[in-house]
Amino acid sequence: QSALTQPASVSGSPGQSITISCTGTSSDVGAYNYVSWYQQHPGKAPKVMIYDVSNRPSGVPDRFSGSKSGNTASLTISGLQAEDEADYYCSSYTVGSSTWVFGGGTKLTVL
Amino acid sequence: EVQLVESGGGLVQPGGSLRLSCAVSGFTVSSNYMGWVRQAPGKGLEWVSVISSGGSTYYADSVKGRFSISRDNSENTLFLQMNSLRAEDTAVYYCARRSPSTWGLFDYWGQGTLVTVSS
Numbered sequence: 001q002s003a004l005t006q007p008a009s010v011s012g013s014p015g016q017s018i019t020i021s022c023t024g025t026s027s028d029v030g031a032y033n034y035v036s037w038y039q040q041h042p043g044k045a046p047k048v049m050i051y052d053v054s055n056r057p058s059g060v061p062d063r064f065s066g067s068k069s070g071n072t073a074s075l076t077i078s079g080l081q082a083e084d085e086a087d088y089y090c091s092s093y094t095v096g097s098s099t100w101v102f103g104g105g106t107k108l109t110v111l
Numbered sequence: 112e113v114q115l116v117e118s119g120g121g122l123v124q125p126g127g128s129l130r131l132s133c134a135v136s137g138f139t140v141s142s143n144y145m146g147w148v149r150q151a152p153g154k155g156l157e158w159v160s161v162i163s164s165g166g167s168t169y170y171a172d173s174v175k176g177r178f179s180i181s182r183d184n185s186e187n188t189l190f191l192q193m194n195s196l197r198a199e200d201t202a203v204y205y206c207a208r209r210s211p212s213t214w215g216l217f218d219y220w221g222q223g224t225l226v227t228v229s230s
Contacts, residue, residue: 003155034215038156045205045223046148046156051216089156093214098161098169100146100215105155 004029004090004103011109017078020106022090023071028101030071034093037066037075040105041086049088050075077108085110113137113219115206120224127196127228133189133206133221141184144209146217147191149202149226157202160191161209174200196228 005023012018022029022037029035033053038046048057050066053073063079073092077084090103119131131147146161160180161169168180179192189206203225207217 003157032214034213036216040156045220046217047220048216048218051210051218052213057218087155091156091158091215091217098167099171100158100161100217102148102156102158 002101004092004101006088006090006103006106008104009107009109011111012077012080013111014080014082016080017076018080018108019077020075020088020090020108022073022075022092022103024073024092024101025071027096028092028094029068029073029090031095032093033068035066035068035073036091037064037073038089038091039084039086040089046089080110082110084108115208115219115221117204117206117221117224120204120226122227122229123196124230125197125228128192128194129196129226131191131193131204131206131224131226133191135187135189135206135208138208138219140182140187140189143211145180145182145189146207146209147180147189148205148207148217148220149200150205150223151199151202154202159204162189193226196226198228200226201228202226 037050054066147159203223208219210216210218
């Protein structure tokens with residue numbers, strides 16, 4: 001049950017695009033399309049932004065998109081806005097063990 | 112409206128026990144997979160445990176043998192019994208529902224309850 005690997009931090013200016021990677025193994029990220037992304041502001045509960053690799057819940061802006069290639073998933077935020085500044089976590093279901101795993105988190109700074 | 116409200120957190124000595132509760136409204140706990148996710152101060156999210164709609168339980172290696180997840184169907188409440196607590200168990204504990212439509216998503220979360228293990 002090793003955590004998924006994310007960069008510790010990324011940054012971008014308003015209006016720019018950024019991408020956060022999430023690397024796992026063939027037992028989790030690479031196994032099925034059960035990857036989700038969560039946004040967390042300080043002192044708040046996580047909020048889902050992307051599920052099943054690339055699906056957006058209702059209410060999430062289409063500036064947020066997700067993709068996957070092999071054992072690495074990615075979250076892209078285009079047209080960065082100040083309110084996007086937060087911590088982002090990827091998560092995956094782990095096939096075979098019926099467990100879930102999160103990434104270490106990425107702090108997004110909007111310059 | 113869906114609400115998940117955790118309670119039971121607090122200060123406990125190493126080796127002690129604590130029982131967390133998560134009162135749910137807006138859906139039926141026993142018809143869903145329900146779980147606990149924790150976050151140590153200044154750290155990332157860590158999956159802790161899940162109970163299936165059928166009652167099967169699953170645990171992270173870090174808590175296996177020490178923590179026990181359960182539910183009270185009549186009270187529509189989820190529990191986490193934590194025994195043999197260690198300093199590294201200090202965290203905010205969130206209860207969450209695993210989405211009924213996909214395995215990888217926790218779609219509803221509570222606001223969390225803080226557990227501090229310290230002498």
